[in-house]
Amino acid sequence: MAADGNSKFKRIGLQFAFWGVLIILFGTLMVNFVNIGQPNQLSAYDDDWDDLSAFRQDINDMGIKTKSLVSSPLLLEELEDPRNVTFVIAGVERDTISLPQFSGDSVVTFASEDGYSPGEVDAIVEFVIKGGTVIVFEDYGYANTIAEKFGVKFKRAQLFDTVYVHELDYNYIWTCMQLSPCGMNGTVIDTETIESHSRWNSSDALSGRHICAVWADLMALNGTTISKDEAGLCAQHHQDGVIEYNASYQMLLNNITSIDIDESSKHSAMITQGIRAVSSSEATIDINGDGEIQLSTNTKTPDLWGQFNLSIEVCASVTCSPFEAGGRVHFIADGSTLINAIYDYEGFNAGKYGPVTKEIPANDNRKWALDVIAEALMGLDPVTGMPLGEPSPTAMVIFDESRHVQSNVATDTYNMLYFVLVYFTGEGLAKLLLFIGLFVLFEGVLLKKKDPDPWRHVFSIIYYGFGDANRYSYYAKTNKIKQVFLSKVRNQNGLTREEFDSMPARELQAMIADPVLVKFVFENRDFTLEQTVAIVKRVKVWGRV
Amino acid sequence: MWTRKASFTFAGGISLILIGMMISNHQMMILGLSFVAFIVANSWISGHGDVEVQRTLSADNLYKGDDLYVELLVTNRSSRRTQTLEVYDNVPHEMKLRSGLNQMKMNLGPGESARIRYVLRCPLRGHFSIGPVSLRYRNTFNLSVEEMFVDHHSDMIVFPQLRDVEEAFIRSRTPKMYTGATTLRTPGPGTEFYSLREYVPGDPFKNINWKAFARTGDLMINEKCRDAVTDLYIILDSRDIARIGTVLKNPLEMGTVAAASLANFFLQRRDSVSLIIYDEKLSYLPPDTGDKQHFKILSSLAGVAPKGAMPLQAVTNSLAARFSRGSPIFIISSCEGDGTVPAAIRDLVGRGHEVTVLSPSSIDFERLVSRIPRMSYEVLKIERQNRMTSLAGFGSQVIDWMPDMDLSQALLQVRGY
């Protein structure tokens, strides 16, 4: 009983220790991968001043489905109709998890670069080639892996400009969606310097004119008037029963960087359409991040001065027109372009997103964002191919939440589970590994898992044979036969061994009384098998009365 | 423990889910999920083996070749169903199932019981044990299986068979000097009346002669004549060489049958019988009478196993002093591989013992399992005959016992060569 008790304790102890160690190891693993941080920002699913809930709400109000992507952009490959999908990346706050995967040239690599793994970047590129629209809002984060594939690169250092909102501070910078920078008149934007969007204001639908303008032209042609509700995706341009498309955008940015054109890693299908917004020519970039601007070449890392790109558009088609097959990517050098405080400045100033210390000035961020959405998702007449004003039935906006920092372990772990699952079922190398794993699993089950054999009583008496087969040949030898025969003679005549040994030969011959046997006893020669058999027969019958 | 089916179902389920995800196929994913759900739901009820087991045997002791009736009562004392419970009674492989089955698949409800009845035949003598009872419980769909056993054993002894040798002894040329108890005119424990004497404190009350007491007024005790018995010694050769032949037919098996039958015969005649077994060591059961001695002898014979190579002379030398003078001695041995046999027999005969050598013909037993060349067999046979002749020459009675010969038949062949 004591032994039983001990083994029970040992068993419990072992189990306890096993689970304990396993939890510690798993915890260590999680600490390495789970990335928790505060505060949450740039999420389309939170309604703080620095989140994107107002933008998402507007999209929903327009009758467009919004979705989040919490694992990996690898899933973009699974979308059936990318042409009617817009993928929004607002701030890449965390790096990808480094897992092995195939690079473009089928070499196994570990994603150690910024932001997204090669497989994910490929999925995004494929998505754009198939007609999808991507908007990348980024400043100091990890979006460069995507950007490089599209021939651009984020500087990731803060840009300071003279064109900033004086009522707020130098972090709030004005820019206009146009080729030349807009300037300041005192503390406000000089309206004289405001021009139009370089592509959207083109005259021809096939050369990239904005879809709302095309639609407005169509309605003007037909003399149609519509209400604001009927204005659909172009409601932001609705005025007096018609769509009055206005291609000028006075954008307010916050804590920005700049975007360079670097086509060294660009995908061959991508065409850089052009720079859509620039800073003033007096902007500076604090490259070393020390808070000071030192332009001298004597310093180790001299800061930069001049005009910098703030928005670049890259397309998978020559004209970037929504009427062509390829999609487009909008790069904006500010992750917070669409945060509630700026996007919904009226709501913010009214205290909708918390207490207000300084009011945010009016801006066109909302108009620009909705115009991007309109261009990407407006339904086209299947017969004429003309814009319908309403979103396509399969229109969808996907917000990338996979690179946003989560606030607690559970949520981040859940997202990571998603990531692992998507990785193993979406990435080429991982799929291969998974197949091998499943194969090994089945092989293991097949080889190792044995069911207990059915019970059956087997009656078995071991019929062992016991004997000394070696002696058989010995007993066939002449000398042995001779010895056995002589013993028989001795026993038959009741002689002791001594008496028999001392007996004269003639007496023995007389005693044997069989000439053949006498010859056998006294002649030392070899006998044939037949002769030996005959002798044994004679020995056997010898002495019988 | 999961069965192979469960492992495959689970692995298949997980694989289907993952592959379904890879190729965006809902059917695969849902099929996989259902497989996993099936495993999970069934894991709730896996059955148990918490049962009470009671085995009853028709006899604890039986003779070789007899049938043994076994009943196993399995009761579920717990408040749970056992689910599919397989009960298997572990029977020694030397026993043959004559009828019934030593296992049953059952599903016992709380408090329910089931009886497994079967009959065994025991073709080999020996000490055997039935048990433990193995239990294997599964859930209905054979997804989990657990094995355990109830450490419940039933021991039994299978004695060598007894042959009737009475007629052989009457008809044989064996000297009739040991023909049972004879009455000596000396007081002692016995059956016949000897005399009356006065009561001495300590005398058992049952011996008081109440008529004499009524007549004389003094307590008188009936004294009995001592039943004098002949002491008979049976020496059984259990050396390793005695295993020659098959497991059912070999000198030792035949020897045990002979020893048991002779002991039975003489004990029934109220003689005192002693059993000496020699193998790697010597085991000596002093002469005694009665059922108890009978049981002791049969028990000893049941446990005999061939081993060792002790010479017969070592046996006779060490026990010679204990042998009652002139008492008959039965030596059951193939006399093979022991050069001291003639000397030992000569010594015993010289001491006045009536020695009978019952010798199973080992070469003929060997022939049952081995292809002995004809000529070698004949020479071996002649050599054996020489040995027998020499033993007879020393004054012992020698019986050459062939494998297919019944004991009584063999005893009739006693000869002095």
Next chain:
Amino acid sequence: MAGEVSPQEEGNRTLHLRTLRKQWQIITLQVIATVALVWMYMEIVSTYVVGSIDHTILFRMLEAEIGSKLPVGDWLTGLDQEGVASYYVPIGVGLTIGGGMSLLAFQPPKRQQKIKLGFVIGLILILAGRFVMSYIWQLWDEGWTIPDDSALGTLEWPLLMILSMVILMFYLLPVIMGTRGIWGLSRKGVAWCIGFVLLFLAIHAILSFPVVKAQLGGYGDKLATLDVLVGAPTVGFLGMNLVTEQQFSLIMIACLIMIFQESAFGVIRQLEYAFRLPESCKRDPEYVKQVDNVLNGHLRHTVIFLTITTLSTMVALGFHSVLLEFVEGVTGSQWAAQVSESIELTLTYGLVISALLFLGLMAVLRFFVPWQRLWGLIETSLNRS
């Protein structure tokens, strides 16, 4: 311990196959298996086959090719019906053929041989009988000539009929093999049926995989595909909507496969056990009672556990909403909102994670809820009452 041991008794009922096959538990299990088989077949047909690759399309194509009606009646092939209804009569035919094959399997070998021989000879007669007669007639009239058109024309009807029957049999293979397995106690039959169904599902899954489907071109478009994105749930129980119609259909297919498999194999397993018992045990009331117990248990578990499996799969697939509500309550709205709207959830990744989480919880429940004891207590109290 030695004691009085009575020999095995003999009861009125025995475990001989002839008796056991008529026992109500066995027949019930067989009926359950058959219903599951037919239901599963109907679900598969309605989800994947009807209007896409069903036999009526093939028959109509054949008729269009040959320019005349097929010799097999439309009522038999289901051509006179639309949709799933076109399978009602063929399924009946499949069940009859499977049943016939089972019946044949229980005949003595000689009779089996005779019936098979008769069948083959019948087919040969149907195929070549008229042709041979008309050709002989032609030879009689015209001398040694090759068969003319009218003689060859007699082959058309039997060949088309056999072709139609082969096509129909191919479509009905799972039903025929399944019925043969259930009623003919053939493991192979059941395994073939399940294998055929799984193979069909696997091939369909591969063919409907977007990359492969694109390669198939126009043929691929005809394949019925399942939605990649999961819609709003409409099917459930206890007032909860848990899964979509299509998901429910797929769950039913999966669970019906298991019901069919477990009941069919269960019957074979128990009968095999009874068959292998020695004669004395077959008559022993103790063995009879325990076989009854095992069969009752099997029946109970088939109903209870496979219902639980179906329900738990449904709950598992709808568990994400419960989980999200819970998380929303615990962690605030942001994460719950983004997960509830996540593309992963609609692409089923999320569904699967939460479903596996639910199944994990279910599995862990066994350590907290003594199901066996609970069930035992219910049973004891039921027995007492």
